[in-house]
Amino acid sequence: MKVETLTTGDGGPVDFGSFVEYNQETKEARIKRVALTSPEIFDMEMRYIFEGNWIYLCHEDQIPDVGDFFTTTMGRQPVIVIRNKAGKVNGFLNACSHKGTTLCRTQQGNKASGFACSYHDWCFDLDGNLEYMPRMDEGFPEDKNLANHNLTKIAKVESHGGFVFGSLNPEVSSLREHLGDITEIIDMLNDQSEEGFEVVRGTNTCVYHGNWKLLIENGGGDGLHLPSVHKTLIKVVQMRDEELNKGKTKAAKMVRVDELNDKDTVGATYAMQNGHTLIQSDLPNPEDRPAYSRHETFVERHGEERARWMSSKLRQVAIYPNLFVMDQLASLIRYVRPISADRTEVSYWCIAPKGEARQLRVKRMRQFMDFFSIAGLGGPDDNHEFEQCQVGAHAAAAPWSDASFGLHTEFEGSDRRANEVGVHDAKFGGPVGWEGGSVRQYQHWIKMMQAGQKREMAMNR
C-alpha cells in the first residue's frame, strides 16, 4: 500500500503544521488521518511525547506501602514506580544496570528489601543505588565507582491528588504547571471523601486494534457518538428501568444516558492548556450515583456550585496524553498505553472513596461494569469503532477527517460556570459535542511534535 511520504527530501523534517487545517472564516476544521497509521510518526510520538514529557504512571493507592511497586511503560521503555523508605514515590527504568534484565516482573508487588536482579544478583536499594554484587571485590579495582551502576531514574516523578506522573525528560515544567486548573477537577473527586480514594481490586484491560489518539479524542470531546454508537446501551438503560419499576431486577439503576446532553442540559467541553480537555454536563438522575448521598455535606463545605459539580455533574478530563479521570456514568481511571500505530492498550480502574458504605459500593461497582468492563455494554462498541476508523484511515485517497461540528459556537477562555469552580485556564470551549476539543488536542500534538523534531535535529547537527 502506498503511504503518503512523510518526510521532505532525505530525512528532512515532517511538516506537522500541515496535519490540521482550521479555516476561521468558514469555521471548518480537518485532521490528516495519516497521523493514525504511520509507524514513522508513531516512533516520533513515543520519543517526543511519551518519552519526552509528563505522562501518567499509576495511582498512589496502587503502591501504598514502603517498597510497593507498579510496573508500566513510558513510551516503549519499561519502568518501575516504587515507594522508597521515606515514603516518596520514585521511578526507575525496569532494566538492571548490568545487562538490562528486568528487575520487577509482575504488575504490582513489594520490594521493601530492595531489588535483587535474578540474573547475576546485583542488588539495589529503593533509591536505585547499587549496594551489592557477588564477588564484588574480586571483579573490579578497589577504586571502582559503583555509582555509575545505579539504576536509571525517571527524571521527574510527581503526583497530584494521588495521581502519579513522570517524565523521562528532566527539562519539563512542574507537574502543577503541566496540569493547570485540571487540578480542580481532581480535587473535586478527592473531596468526595475525607479518607481519600482507593483503586478497587480487579483489573479490566484490553488492546484495541487502533491508534491511541482515537481514544484520546473520543473521550476528550466527542459527545456526539453517544446516541449512535451506544444506542443499545441506551435501550438497555430504558429496559432496565422498566424492570426496576416492576421489581424484576436487582441491577443498579444506570445514569439515564438517553436524557444526557439534550437541549436543556447545562454542559460544556473545554480545551485546556497542554492538550488537556474537560467535559462537564448535568446528570439527568444524579441521585442514582453514589456521591449524591453526600450532596448536603458538599454544599456546606464547598458551596452550592462546587457541590453541584461534585455530586450532580458528569466530569471527564483527558489529561494529555494518556489518562482519563472520569466521574460520570461510573468513576474510573482510564489509562491509555500505546503499543504501536495500530495497537493501544486500555486499562479501566474503578475508583471509590475508602470506607464507602456497602450499598453505595455495590451500586458503584455495577455502574462501573455496566459500561467499562471489557465485557461492558458501552466500551466494546467504542473499541470496535476505533478499529474501524483505523481500517478506514488507510483509505489514503480520502486523507482528511472532519472536525468542524460546533466550531461556529466556540468561545474563548473559561465560561462563567467553569470560573465559578476555579477552572480559569480553559483556552477555548463549546457545547458538549463541540469538536474543537479534538482540534485543540491535535494542535497541541503538532506543537509537541514540532518541538521534539527540532530538538532532535539540533542534537544530530
Place this chain on the structure above:
Amino acid sequence: MTDKTALQVEVEQFIYREAAMVDQSRWQEWLEMYTEDMTYWAPSWVNENELTSDPETEVSIVYMNNRKELEHRIWRFTSGESPASYPLPRTNHLVSNVAITEVSGDEVTASSNWMSQTYRDKEQRLFGGYYQHILTRQDDGAFKISHKKVVLLNDVVDSFVDVYHL
C-alpha cells in the same frame, strides 16, 4: 448404571447442551436454561494468580444477578445495532473435565474446563478457563442453572469479550 453415574451423565449432557445453545445461536433456549434469580459471574484478575472474590464490591468482567440482565444482554448483541457484536462471530465451545463437586438437596455443583474458538473478520480468537455451575432441580425434574461462574484465563483481551465468547 449407578445413581452416581447417571447423575454425572445428566450433568455433563446439560452442560454440553448449554454450550450448544450458544454455538447454535438458540438464544431463547439458552436463556431458559437459567433460573430467574440466577447469578452469572466472571471475576477479574487482581494479580498474576489471584481472582477477585466478591462480585458485589470488587471488579468483575461480568456480573449479573437476575435473568433479566442476561435477557437484555442477549437482546443487545443480537440486535445488530451493537457495532462490537455485528456480525456475531461463529463460536465453538469445548467443555471437558466435568466433575461433580457437591450434591446438596436439589442442587448439584459441577466444575469443568472450557475452551472457545471464535471466528469473525478473518480472525480466529481462542479463549479458555474454568466453569463452575450450580444446577438446581426444578419441579418438573429438569435442571436449571442457578449460578454460573466463568474464569477466563486472560487478564488482557483483544478489543472486548462478551458472554458468547465465554
